[in-house]
Amino acid sequence: MEIKEKKEEKIIHNIVKSIEKMDKHLDDIKQEGKLTQTRLKEWFFEKEVLYDIRHILHEIDKYDGYNLNRIQPIDENFLELGLDSETASFMKDYFG
Template identity: 65%
Template sequence: MKSEELKKEDTINRIVETIEKMDKHLADYEKEEKTTQNRLKEWFFEKEALHDIRHILHEIDKYENDDYKELRPVDENFMELGLDAQTASFMRDYFC
């Protein structure tokens, strides 16, 4: 029984760490001017945090969605926003 309780506690701690990491990144960008570049950073950090939480839940068999995939490379995420390949590549280089 203790093993199960420790697993639950570890899972909760990992989710909290992920959310705190996202909050820290978002707080840093809230202080800056609301440019398109900063909005894209915020969007990516939120997407990354949700992906990490899904992954954590998937590991303990609490999330079994068929749409769950590994996070795609940054340039593919930016292309999803309608940016051309050159701009997406620039954004990837800037963020990574």
């Protein structure tokens, strides 16, 4: 039982670490102001952390919807938002 408890503690620690990472990035971004670029950064970091949490839960067989290829390259994410390829390329360079 002790091994299971340690594994659960490690999993919780990894989830908390991912959320803290997102919070730090979001705090840094909010310092920049309310620009469209700021909102896009927030969206991308939130999406990235949710992906990390899904991955962690998938590793312990608690989530089946995880797909290794789920996170697309950042320029494809921006294209998904309806930005043209030139703007998406700029955003990739800006955030990359």
